[in-house]
Amino acid sequence: xxxxxxxxxxxxxxxxxxxxxxxxxxxxxxxxxxxxxxxxxxxxxxxxxxxxxxxxxxxxxxxxxxxxxxxxxxxxxxxxxxxxxxxxxxxxxxxxxxxxxxxxxxxxxxxxxxxxxxxxxxxxxxxxxxxxxxxxxxxxxxxxxxxxxxxxxxxxxxxxxxxxxxxxxxxxxxxxxxxxxxxxxxxxxxxxxxxxxxxxxxxxxxxxxxxxxxxxxxxxxxxxxxxxxxxxxxxxxxxxxxxxxxxxxxxxxxxxxxxxxxxxxxxxxxxxxxxxxxxxxxxxxxxxxxxxxxxxxxxxxxxxxxxxxxxxxxxxxxxxxxxxxxxxxxxxx
Ligand code: SF4
Numbered sequence: 001x002x003x004x005x006x007x008x009x010x011x012x013x014x015x016x017x018x019x020x021x022x023x024x025x026x027x028x029x030x031x032x033x034x035x036x037x038x039x040x041x042x043x044x045x046x047x048x049x050x051x052x053x054x055x056x057x058x059x060x061x062x063x064x065x066x067x068x069x070x071x072x073x074x075x076x077x078x079x080x081x082x083x084x085x086x087x088x089x090x091x092x093x094x095x096x097x098x099x100x101x102x103x104x105x106x107x108x109x110x111x112x113x114x115x116x117x118x119x120x121x122x123x124x125x126x127x128x129x130x131x132x133x134x135x136x137x138x139x140x141x142x143x144x145x146x147x148x149x150x151x152x153x154x155x156x157x158x159x160x161x162x163x164x165x166x167x168x169x170x171x172x173x174x175x176x177x178x179x180x181x182x183x184x185x186x187x188x189x190x191x192x193x194x195x196x197x198x199x200x201x202x203x204x205x206x207x208x209x210x211x212x213x214x215x216x217x218x219x220x221x222x223x224x225x226x227x228x229x230x231x232x233x234x235x236x237x238x239x240x241x242x243x244x245x246x247x248x249x250x251x252x253x254x255x256x257x258x259x260x261x262x263x264x265x266x267x268x269x270x271x272x273x274x275x276x277x278x279x280x281x282x283x284x285x286x287x288x289x290x291x292x293x294x295x296x297x298x299x300x301x302x303x304x305x306x307x308x309x310x311x312x313x314x315x316x317x318x319x320x321x322x323x324x325x326x327x328x329x330x331x332x333x
Contacts, residue, residue: 017295018041018044018045020295021045021294021295021298028301030064031058031062031066032068032294033048033049033050033059033068034071035049035050035052035333036238037238037258037283037286038070038289039260039291040263041291042294050239052078052125053239055069055071055079059086062083062086066301067088068090069088069089070091071095072095072097072100072283072285073093073095073096074100074124074125074127076088077128078128078131080306080307080312081315081316084307087301089297089303089304090289090303092289092290094288095288098185100125100160102180102182102183103126103130104127105127105129105132105133108157108159111157111159117155118154120135120156121134121136121137121146121150121157121158122158123137123159124138124319124333125161126160128312132311132315134315136318136321137319141236142322142325143167143168144168144171152174154176157178158180159180161182161183162180162181162183163183163211163212163213163214164212165177166216167216167235183214184283186282189278189280190277190278190281191214191278194277195215195218195256199227199254204250206232206233206248207219207254207256208236208253208255208257209257210236210241212257213256215277220233220235232250238261241255241257242265245268245274246269250272251271253265255274255276256276256277256278257281258283259279259280
């Protein structure tokens with residue numbers, strides 16, 4: 001395991017680490033992809049930073065022999081599903097996801113058995129096995145379009161995120177949609193009380209809300225009650241947050257998602273004051289991808305991510321069904 005620590009108080013060590021990472025990536029012909037929730041050092045050294053779907057697309061397009069996915073395990077799996085002939089590595093295979101873990105393939109099988117005619121719509125934050133049992137995947141930016149595209153008389157099983165599901169149900173006005181009670185511990189931890197307090201303390205600020213957040217219902221309530229002008233409440237995936245930031249009229253924005261997002265937003269729109277709704281909204285799994293783990297991953301070509309062929313083929317169909325319905329946009333988390 002590499003010994004040097006790159007970041008923190010020693011800029012020279014940080015620079016030397018970044019040089020070593022770039023050199024190793026070149027020697028291995030590897031492309032480094034980093035999710036928006038990664039620590040700043042990893043985001044800055046990566047070839048591409050973005051949301052999970054945008055990164056999977058980069059993975060599918062690349063000429064590199066090796067894809068190093070700095071994110072959580074289901075994201076690296078999606079990259080492998082879309083690029084089956086590439087070697088996909090994750091710097092720490094223990095980097096899971098509480099939302100993806102909130103439904104297992106066995107649980108989904110049992111739920112389907114109770115609703116044999118229903119169609120399954122799964123958010124991309126799911127394991128490959130769950131995707132393989134899914135009819136259409138969705139991202140937070142196209143979930144409403146995906147559900148609207150399905151026959152009105154068909155029951156829908158929506159999993160795993162209850163907050164995104166509630167948002168989709170409200171937006172589509174659809175009654176025959178059943179929602180799995182899963183959640184991400186980070187997003188659920190951003191509460192309505194925090195949001196209300198922050199909007200009262202910052203009456204001129206815009207709000208960027210990820211629809212997985214526990215506070216997303218209260219954000220819509222605040223807007224509907226005219227407590228915050230509707231035009232200042234933006235329900236956005238992380239990719240859409242970057243796009244919105246570049247045309248941002250207000251000089252202060254409250255951001256309700258994982259705090260790693262602030263780094264990209266501040267780079268994209270340096271004149272805007274971005275503040276977290278909850279400073280403690282950190283994903284411990286995302287933060288398992290440390291600078292040392294990335295260096296070790298490049299040196300040893302571990303941890304490799306594999307998906308059995310039959311599962312990958314079925315999972316790919318549900319991802320491709322999503323893409324055929326419409327532009328997934330800046331998708332996923
Ligand atoms: S922030 Fe939540 S949904 Fe995202 S990777 Fe972490 S646990 Fe999963």
